[in-house]
Amino acid sequence: MTIVSGKAEARRTLQSARSDVLRKMWEHRADYAYVLPAIAVMLIVIAYPIYYTIELSFFNTPPGLQLRDKIFVGFNNYTAILTSGVFWQVTFNTLIWTIASTFFSFVLGFAAALALHRDFIGRGVLRAILIIPWVISAVAASYIWKWIYHSDFGIIGAVLVELGWAERPPNFIDSVSTVLPSLIVVNIWREFPFAMIMMTAGLQTVPEQLLRAAKVDGANAWQRFWHVTFPHLRNVSTVTILLLAVANFNSFIIPWIMTGGGPSNASHIWITHIYELAFGRQRWGVASAYSVLLFIILMTLGYFYVRALSGNERKDGGA
């Protein structure tokens, strides 16, 4: 008897919860209608490609067959990737590229933001000049830098030879040992203004009275920065670093245009390698498996990004 009444009670609770959800949905029907187009578009342009990429990652797509004639190979693509030497080389390159580009872009951008935070004559002009690398087309910048670095008649090499500092032009992008650092320099040059803008915005939120109070209490410039300014910038720094890291992980234009991933794969990063696998070699299956792995990594970074943003909101809400 007790058991029967307990089950009935549970059923009633469930029905009540369902009707409650349905009632709430009905009450918010206009809201759902407003977001419906956006959800539909997202399903088409995001959800379906993700599903299809995951599906494709379990198939072999030889160059002599159409994609519809693909052959199911289970996890073979993933096994092939993880056991291939190129995967580890490309992963190593990607890590170096992402970490170095993110770190130096952030540090340089932060330094520029601090330098430009103080009022001085020409500050606006200088700020505008520093933003130029970020606003010009990445494609145009890549071609310009390719010529600057050119191993035979690049301007850097010519200047060094002219000044007698080098016997022959240095080999920037035609050597396996120098190509990646050379490309990272270009990437940092292009990205540091973004970090500068973000950190400039953050610096403007640091309460002036706190800094003045710290000064009155005898804190020196470093102490004021470390104990007052920097804690206020923690969240914006986290967001900036995460955005830079995601952008760098996804970089394509600079390495592809300047070197095409060469020489000898020395400047291939994940995205350029995936592009070559898919469009140059038509290994859609392997490229999809790479993409799925990349998706997981980026989703993890995205999770931390959202957490950092949520932390900001909670803090702002509680302030």
Place this chain on the structure above:
Amino acid sequence: MRRITVGGAALRGAVSTALTISLMSGSALAAPPVDLSKWSPEYVRSIAGTQDFDTAGDCAKVTPLDYKGRLTFWYQGVFEGDPDLLRQYYKDFFATFRKTYPNIQLEEQALTYNDLLDKFRTALLGNAAPMAVRLQILGGTEFASKGYLQPLKPEDVGYSTEDFWPGAMKAVTWDGVTYGIPTNNETMAFIWNADIFKRAGLDPNKPPATWDDVVKYSKQIHDKLGIAGYGLVARKNAGNTPYRFMPQLWAYGGGVFDEAKANPTYKEIELNSPQSKAALQASYDMYVRDKSVPVSALTNQQADNQPLFLAGQLGMMISHPSDYNVMLDLQKKATGTDKDKAQTVIDNMRYGLIPTGPDGKRAVVFGGSNIHILKPEYVEGGKVDEPAAKAIICMWTSPEWSLKMAYAGSNPGNLNGFKTKWMKERLDSIKFLDVTTSMLPYGIPFPALPQSPEIMNIIVPDMLQNALTGAMTVDQAADDAAKKVKDLMGGGL
């Protein structure tokens, strides 16, 4: 000596043999409009301007001139390395087509050599391809084997199969069916700067006879003058690389498969044979041992060699006859003393046959382009306007336009093009054309396999880069490339 004479007994003897072997094998020939067994610069001159053709009249028999329709068309167009003259002919062609077929709504799109394959493949996956496409010679087999193309032979647009180079017809044939029509076919030649040769202590009028000589000459030029000797190109995913390395590979007796033989089977992989390794060693010697070629060879395309050559900083290179016009165009854009320096280089520009290997074997890539019609299911909208497609194909592959569209850098795919008045005109106006035309009989088509684009654009350049950067030894790089080809042919991931 401004014009190099390359005719003569030796050439004629080689021509008839090589022509028979490399180009006439394959389909049973009826009567070609020109006598291929007599092919020589003199013969080409003798037939130029001997026949008139009525392009509009011929094409009207295929598609009436008042036909009303719509056509989407992609083609490998002119790029930064092409002369202005060719740009004008491309403009003229589309203007003439619109005038000839005023009721066909033509939506054409030009793409560069390096972008076309990627974009076309992507469009096919989304069933968004154009109705007709003009592809590089390397691409036809890949798409035919996958079933994207409709059967299409010269007879479908009013010509005869015998009107086209037999070697070129091989490149549009898959499994015994013809899927396209050659628009143009070309072979490159060897170019050198006579002034640089003279200053380096070499005979200014004598090109290197063998590839071993190229290595020696390149070193001598670099050691004496401090400039690059030979314009090596080893960029990945760029058509320029296989077009320059494969002649070297074949001349040494190597190959990817047996594609240099008269009747290739493509069964045995020869990329790591001793002969292939010798060819790779020659590149290694120039780049690593002697440092006598541009350091930028690994990221360069031929378009990067052109300004180097014009600046007098490069002694030798392999390229089209159109490079002479390119140099003239670039010289016009130069200013101050650069203009005079450029003119000196142009005055000292010489063309000759591509060097032979140690056993006297001479080879060059039999290049060109083909035009195809897509199956409706892969085309945007699911429909192909066949009469409209055949109209543009008839016009492009006509004797007149196959010649004009190849005016500066190639040769007409339709052999009747050699008989037109425009052929005579260009023989008189374009220097060195007879040299590159003379190389045609030595032409070897890329393997007619769907895997060829990957082999030529990625595996072969990778092999070069691995050896030249020291990432692998010459032996390892050749073995690695051979293994990649083996895996690819075996359907590996």
